[in-house]
Amino acid sequence: MDRLLQEIALFAPAAVFNVYFAAASIPLGFVFAVALALGKASPNPLISRLSRGYIYAFRGSPLFIQFFMLYSLALSFNVAVWKPWGISWFVLHPLFIGPLVLTLNTGAYTAEIFYGALRAVPRGEVEAARAYGMSRAQQFRHVVWPNLIRLAWPAYTNEVVFLFHATAIVYFALPVIGNQRDLMITAKDLFERDYNAFLHFSVAALWFLAVSLVVFFLFGLVYRRLMRHMPAAPGMRFAPKWLR
Amino acid sequence: MSEDLAFWLSYITNGKHLTWYASFQFTIFAAVFGGTLAVIFGLLGATLKNSRFLPLRLIGTVYSSIVRGVPDVLFFLFFPLAFEQAVEWFIAGQVCTPEMLAAQSAAWPPCKEANWFLGTPEYLVLASVSLGLVYGAFATNVIHGALRSVPKGQLEAARAYGMSASQLLWRIHIRQMWVYALPGLSNVWMLIIKATSLLSLLQIADIVLWADRLGAPNFLPTVGLVHDDWRWRYYLVLFVFYILVTLLSERVFEAIMRRAGRGILSEVRH
Known part of the structure; x- marks a missing residue:
């Protein structure tokens, strides 16, 4: 039992890296996703096609490959661009490129969720807003967006988790620099030292579970606030849908 | 121009590239075998979840929620390692003598004779089984939901015809369940396809590992074409490959759904 507690404490600094990767990419991915979802629904065929293609490509390919591809692409520009500019230490750093790729990836997944929600926004409400003489921006701000975010929130919570x-796979694709090890790499390194798979991987799994539950709780609070006008808010289900 | 073409043609058909093309078999094997196992585990899990016996129902629920609650990579790495250790521990109990145990200096295995060497085929099977276990948990949920969406009237009619419980389950319930499960199972299949990119984490020389080797910069003319870092090109090929596989799977699933939906409630078909 003591050993287990020690082990859990040992993993705490590693969990910070996973939380950092998620926390850095979620807000950016959110903004990006809204833009992509609106782009996909745009009447302009060029913008619509481009957003559609982007979402399809990044949802249809493994995150692991996306990491390798974008990292090696960044590497190939190193000599010509990053080095002369003196920013290669920054651009090639996992703490930069990790959130970048995660943002591109979650942007696509979240955009699909938002697009679905956008299409589910009740038509009557939008028509009523137009009848009131609201401008396009006002319609979006006061009618479409509040509906969209409420419809999308449960699915978005799953996407965040x-x-x-x-x-977990960031550091399998990117180089580990110094002591910056996330949960998976810590578990793997410890395993290679004493071959105790059951202890190390279980503790890493526990950390993932714990943080996921915290995310569910926090997003549940937000959902309650979003739905505060409703008589009885439908409860959030612990039903994470699909991972990539 | 034609010389150029001939040169590139011979480049992409040299020995290393042919090995790369051959390594697609691992990915395909893992996807197909893993997918089959996922459906089997999914059916098993859903049956457990539907069971009238509480402990079994608990096992089913715990399986589907715990496995989905941790990252797939974690389970993907953990299961083969844990399985290997469990087998080695079992062998150690059979063959190790006290002298052997004393002679062993490393932390694992208990004695050298108990070591189980895993080659590519073993790892491939273990990787497929862990894919099956992980995505079986997803399939459990899908199939559990589908079993509940089968119209009650169908089951009542079958019971009225005097079918036994197992006849009802196999001839009516599971037969009709597929229509409702297929959209969800198609999503699970897409996840499995994407997860096959992780095979290289288990020391399988799969398409990702070969793309890395082929694209790595080469400065020795004796080894092959001298080129700088071309990895991103090879990864781009894999990126496109996976998108195409997704596209193809979507088409195939659409066709299957159309076929499976024949004669069943029209609202299921779009």
């Missing part, structure tokens, strides 16, 4: 789970 799965993005957090996806941070």
Whole structure:
């Protein structure tokens, strides 16, 4: 039991890296996703096609490959661009490129969720807003967006949890610099030292579970606030959907 | 121009590239075998979850929620390692003598004779089983939901015809369940396809590992074409490959759903 507690404490600094990757990419991915979802629904065929293609490509390919591809792409520009500019230490750093790729990935997944919600926004409400003489921006701000975010929130919560789970593979694709080890790499290193798979991997799993539950709790609070006008808010289900 | 073409043609058909193409078999094997196992585990899990016996129902629920609650990579790495250790521990109990145990200096295995060497085929099977276990948990949920969406009237009619419980389950319930489960199972299949990119984490020389080797910069003319870092090109090929596989799977699933939906409630078909 003592050993287990020690082990849990040992993993705490590693969990910070996973939380960092998720926390850095979620807000950026959110903004990006809104833009992509609106782009996909845009009447302009060029913008619509581009957003559609982007979402399809990044949802249809493994995150692992996306990491390798974008990292090696960044590496190939190193001599020509990053080095002369003196920013290669920054651009090639996992703490930069990790959130970047995660943002691109979660942007696509979240955009699909938001697009679905956008299409589910009641038509009558939008028509009523137009009848009131609201401008396009006002319609979006006061009618479409509040509906969209309420419809999308449960699915978005699952997506956030799965993005957090996806941070587990960041350091399998990117180089580990110094002591910056996340949960998976810590578990793997400890395993290679004493071959105790059951202890180390279970503790890493526990950390992932614990943080996921915290995310569910916090997002549940937000959902309650979003739904505060409703008589009885439908409860959030612990039903994470799909991971990448 | 034609010389160029001939040169590139011979480049992409040299020995290393042919090995790369051959390594697609691992990915395909893992996807197909893992997918089959996922459906089997999913059916098993859903049956457990539907069971009238509480402990079994608990096992089913715990399986589907715990495995989905941790990252797939974690389980993917953990299961083969844990299985290997369990087998080695079992062998150690059979063959190790006290002298052997004393002679062993490393932390594992207990004695050298108990070591179980895993080659590519063993790892491939273990990787497929862990894919099956992980995505079986997802399939459990899908199938559990599908079993509940089968119209009650169908089951009542079957019972009225005097079918036994197992006849009802196999001839009516599971037969009709597929229509409701297919959209969800198609999503699980997409996840499995994407998860096959992780095979290289288990020391399988799969397409990802070969793409890395082929693209790595080469400065020795004796080894092959001298080029700088081309990895991103190879990864781009894999990126496109996975997108195409997704596209193809979507088409195939659409066709299957159309076929499975024949004669069943029209609202299921779009």
